[in-house]
Amino acid sequence: MPPAVRRLLASTLLGSIALALVFAGGALAEAGFAPVESRSPNANAINDAYNWVAIFTGAIFLLVQGSLLLFIVRYRRRKRARSEDGAQVHGNTNLELAWTVAPVLILVAIGSFVFWKLPEIQNVPSANASGGRVDVEVKGYRYYWNFEYPNGVISVDRLRAPVDQNVRLAITAPDFEVIHSWWVPALGGKFDAIPGVVNESWFRATAAGVYRGQCAEFCGIQHAAMTASVEALPREEFESWLEDEARAQEAGTSDLGRETYLGACAKCHGLAGEGDIGPTLAGNGLLEDPEAVEEVVRNGRNAMPPVGRDWEERQMSALTAFLEGGGLDGQ
Numbered sequence: 001m002p003p004a005v006r007r008l009l010a011s012t013l014l015g016s017i018a019l020a021l022v023f024a025g026g027a028l029a030e031a032g033f034a035p036v037e038s039r040s041p042n043a044n045a046i047n048d049a050y051n052w053v054a055i056f057t058g059a060i061f062l063l064v065q066g067s068l069l070l071f072i073v074r075y076r077r078r079k080r081a082r083s084e085d086g087a088q089v090h091g092n093t094n095l096e097l098a099w100t101v102a103p104v105l106i107l108v109a110i111g112s113f114v115f116w117k118l119p120e121i122q123n124v125p126s127a128n129a130s131g132g133r134v135d136v137e138v139k140g141y142r143y144y145w146n147f148e149y150p151n152g153v154i155s156v157d158r159l160r161a162p163v164d165q166n167v168r169l170a171i172t173a174p175d176f177e178v179i180h181s182w183w184v185p186a187l188g189g190k191f192d193a194i195p196g197v198v199n200e201s202w203f204r205a206t207a208a209g210v211y212r213g214q215c216a217e218f219c220g221i222q223h224a225a226m227t228a229s230v231e232a233l234p235r236e237e238f239e240s241w242l243e244d245e246a247r248a249q250e251a252g253t254s255d256l257g258r259e260t261y262l263g264a265c266a267k268c269h270g271l272a273g274e275g276d277i278g279p280t281l282a283g284n285g286l287l288e289d290p291e292a293v294e295e296v297v298r299n300g301r302n303a304m305p306p307v308g309r310d311w312e313e314r315q316m317s318a319l320t321a322f323l324e325g326g327g328l329d330g331q
C-alpha cells in the first residue's frame, strides 16, 4: 500500500474513532452519566471542577487509546518471522522529560483549579448576607430523612425551600443510627450524616422545581429506597407554606402523620401496610393503639430499628393519629 494511502486510511480511522467517542459522550450524557445540571452556585462550582478534570482525562484517554490503535496497525508483524525482534530502543531524554513534566503540570492545573473553586463549594453564606438565610436541620434515619425548620415545623423526605435564598443545612444522624449521606446533585455536594457529628452544607436554588436526591452511603436493606427531594418554591409561597404548616402541626391537622408513615414505615411495610421486608401492618389491631405503636416505633422490634426513638411528640402523635384514623386504607 503506498504511504499516502496508508496515511489517509490511518487518519480516517482516527477521525472516525474521535467522532464515535463524541457521539458516545453525548449518549452517555443523555443516559445520565454526565453530572446533573446544577441549580445552585455550589453545585455550579462542583460541575466546573468536574468539567475541568474531564478535559484532561478525556485528552489522555484519546491520546493513549489513539496511540494504542495506531501502534497496533502501524507496527503489526506483517510477514516478519515470529522469532524476529523489533528495533531495540534505549533511552530518549526528551520523551522522558516530557512524560515526567506533563503530568506534573496537569496535576498543578487540576489542583489549583479545584482549590480556587473550593471556597465557593464549601463556605456556607453568613446568616447576615443579603436576603437572609433559612437554616434547616437534616437528620438521616433508616430509611428516611427528617427535616426540622427553626419554627419547629417537621417534614419527611421532602425539604421545601425558597428560591434565590441561601439555605444552610445542618446534616446529622441520631446517636442510635448508622451513617447516611445527604446528596441532591443539582444543589451541591455529598455530605455524610454521621451520628453525633454535624456537617454543614448549603444551597441557593436558582429556579423553582423539584430536585431529586438519594442517600449515598450504604446504610442497610432499604438504602436504595432512601430518597430525598428538595422542592424549591417562590419565596412568598415558601414562607406562607411554612407558617400554615406550623399552625397545622400545632393543631394536629397537618399531613405530617401520612408523610411520616410514607417515609419511616412504608419503605419496609408497604404503602398500604401490605408487608414487604417488614411484616404486614394492614388489619393489625395494634394500629388502633397509640401507646403500642409508640412503644414499637421508639424501641424497635426484632429486625426493625427504633425508627422514631427521638421523635418529638408532634411527629409521634401525628403518626399514631394517622394510623388510628385508618390512614392505611386510603393508601
Ligand code: CUA
Binding pocket: 140, 141, 142, 143, 179, 180, 181, 215, 216, 217, 218, 219, 220, 222, 223, 224, 226
Ligand atoms: Cu441511608 Cu443509605
